[in-house]
Amino acid sequence: MEYTIENIEKILALSKEGKREFLDNLYEFLNENKLTALDYQRIKILSTAPICPRCDCEYITKAGVSDGRQVYKCKKCGYRFRETAKSLVYYSHKYYLLMDYIKCMLEGKSLRACAREVGISLPTSFKWRHKILSAIQGLEGGISFSGITETDELLLQYSEKGRKFKTLEEKEKAMNTVHPNVAVLVMTDREGNLLFKHIGENRVQNSQIKEELKRRVSEKNLICFKPNDEFIQAVIESPSKKVLVRRKTKGLAVYSLKVAEKKITDLLVWMMRFRGVATKYLQNYLMWFVVMNKYLKANVESDIGRLLNLSSHDRWAWERYFRLIKLKY
Numbered sequence: 374m375e376y377t378i379e380n381i382e383k384i385l386a387l388s389k390e391g392k393r394e395f396l397d398n399l400y401e402f403l404n405e406n407k408l409t410a411l412d413y414q415r416i417k418i419l420s421t422a423p424i425c426p427r428c429d430c431e432y433i434t435k436a437g438v439s440d441g442r443q444v445y446k447c448k449k450c451g452y453r454f455r456e457t458a459k460s461l462v463y464y465s466h467k468y469y470l471l472m473d474y475i476k477c478m479l480e481g482k483s484l485r486a487c488a489r490e491v492g493i494s495l496p497t498s499f500k501w502r503h504k505i506l507s508a509i510q511g512l513e514g515g516i517s518f519s520g521i522t523e524t525d526e527l528l529l530q531y532s533e534k535g536r537k538f539k540t541l542e543e544k545e546k547a548m549n550t551v552h553p554n555v556a557v558l559v560m561t562d563r564e565g566n567l568l569f570k571h572i573g574e575n576r577v578q579n580s581q582i583k584e585e586l587k588r589r590v591s592e593k594n595l596i597c598f599k600p601n602d603e604f605i606q607a608v609i610e611s612p613s614k615k616v617l618v619r620r621k622t623k624g625l626a627v628y629s630l631k632v633a634e635k636k637i638t639d640l641l642v643w644m645m646r647f648r649g650v651a652t653k654y655l656q657n658y659l660m661w662f663v664v665m666n667k668y669l670k671a672n673v674e675s676d677i678g679r680l681l682n683l684s685s686h687d688r689w690a691w692e693r694y695f696r697l698i699k700l701k702y
Contacts, residue, residue, distance in 0.1 A: 385420055399678025400472060410471035410681060411462045415442070417685040418456050424688070426459040427452040461508045461684050463691040465501070467493060474501050475680050479673045481646060500694075506657035507697055508690035509664050509683050513570070516663075517589045518562040522613075523597045523633040524586075524604060526577040527557040527569070527640075533702050534651040547702075555652050557659065558585060561633050562594075567666050569640065569659035571652075582607035597628050636666070653700055 387395055395402070403413060423433040425447035436446035436453055443456045462468045470491050477487040488498035531552035538544035553574040558581065560568040568589070572581045582604060590596065594613040598604040608615050616628040640662050644650060650658050668683060669676045684690065 384416060396678050396682055397675040399682060400476075400674055401678075403472065403678070409469045410685075411457065411465075411468045413681060414457050414460050414462050414685045417682075418460065418688055421688070423456065425450065425452055426454055426689070426692070459689050459691045461504055461687070461690045465504075467497075471501065472677060472681060474498070475505065475677050475684075476673060478502065478505070479669075479676050479680065503654065503657055503697065504690060504694045505680070505684050506654075506661050507694035508685070508687045509680075510656070510660055510693055511687040511690075512664065512668075512683065513568070513660060516566060516568050516667075518560060518566050518568075518594060519564055520562055520594065521597060521628070522560060522562045522590055522594045523630050524582065524608070525559045525599060525630055525633040525637065526601075526604075527559055527637050528554040528576070529557060529652075529655070531555055532649055532652050532655075534649045536651070536702055555655065557655075558582065559633050559637060560585065560589065561636055563632065565667060567636060567663050569636075569663055571656040571659060577603060579603045579606045583610060586611045586613070595628075597630055599630060639666075653702065654697070657697070 384395065399413075403409070422431055423445050424431055425433060425445075428447060428450045430447050430449040432448040433445045434448060436444045438444060439455065444453060445456065446453050457463060462471065465471065470493065474487055474491045474493070477490055482490070484498045484502065485495060487493075487502075488495045491498070493501070531554065533547065536547070538547065554576075556572045556575060556577045558568070558570045558572045558577050560570075568585075570585065572578070579602075586596070586607060590611065590613050592612045595616060596608050596611060596613050597616050597618050598608050599618055605617070618628060618630050640659075643662060644658065647658070664680070664683065665671075669679055687693070
């Protein structure tokens with residue numbers, strides 16, 4: 374199969390059920406037709422109108438072809454860009470190895486093992502992991518809950534794993550600095566929807582809980598929460614029904630925080646494989662865990678295509694990644 378407009382139109386015109394089946398077999402489909410992650414990124418981008426990556430303007434005109442890829446020009450600022458600008462494959466010279474890398478990620482291999490098996494350097498392995506994880510961050514905004522919704526918090530230790538120090542004095546200062554705990558808001562329901570969100574320091578605050586409830590629940594939800602002052606103040610103002618869950622509550626077993634507590638335990642066990650995660654990158658790993666639980670099927674062959682599809686969904690993935698790596702400790 375060649376990369377043509379006709380073939381792209383066939384893919385875009387699939388029904389919802391057809392797209393599910395297509396994603397299950399996407400990895401096999403791309404391999405059989407000798408297509409790469411770059412080709413699939415182009416298919417995803419062509420499903421929406423081109424946008425200027427510099428000024429977000431939609432007044433775009435075609436400006437020729439370069440290396441087989443369409444070039445566009447912004448009528449507002451004059452910026453020229455390829456169709457895949459700022460996407461997952463932007464600045465990836467070995468994009469043809471990206472699906473092999475995703476396979477290694479799904480198999481739970483370390484950065485060094487992924488680099489060795491795929492044939493890339495260790496720094497590139499680190500960049501690719503966080504490009505992919507930055508790309509799926511856009512899914513967080515679409516997470517909502519139905520029915521019985523459990524809310525809880527998770528406190529983690531602050532970490533600067535991997536930080537390089539320029540001087541001995543800088544290292545000593547960092548080692549002697551006492552950092553507050555890292556606060557993570559946890560929300561889940563009985564339908565499989567899940568959210569782990571790095572909120573800030575010390576504890577999850579009342580205003581932060583209110584904001585997330587406002588975005589993600591409705592009057593039809595029933596919220597289970599623990600006897601914590603911040604949670605109590607936030608949930609009381611919500612139009613949803615409420616159940617305050619205490620340890621000695623009897624006769625209300627269905628109204629509990631057991632599902633949220635189970636998800637927290639699963640997350641902590643899963644994160645042990647990384648031997649610590651820098652707080653700077655924590656949200657990336659939290660969203661990785663959410664995607665594994667919500668969107669993937671624990672089948673590596675079919676999940677390669679699904680993760681590639683989710684990563685290709687965000688056309689500004691590289692921009693999100695670039696902002697992340699520029700954050701200073």
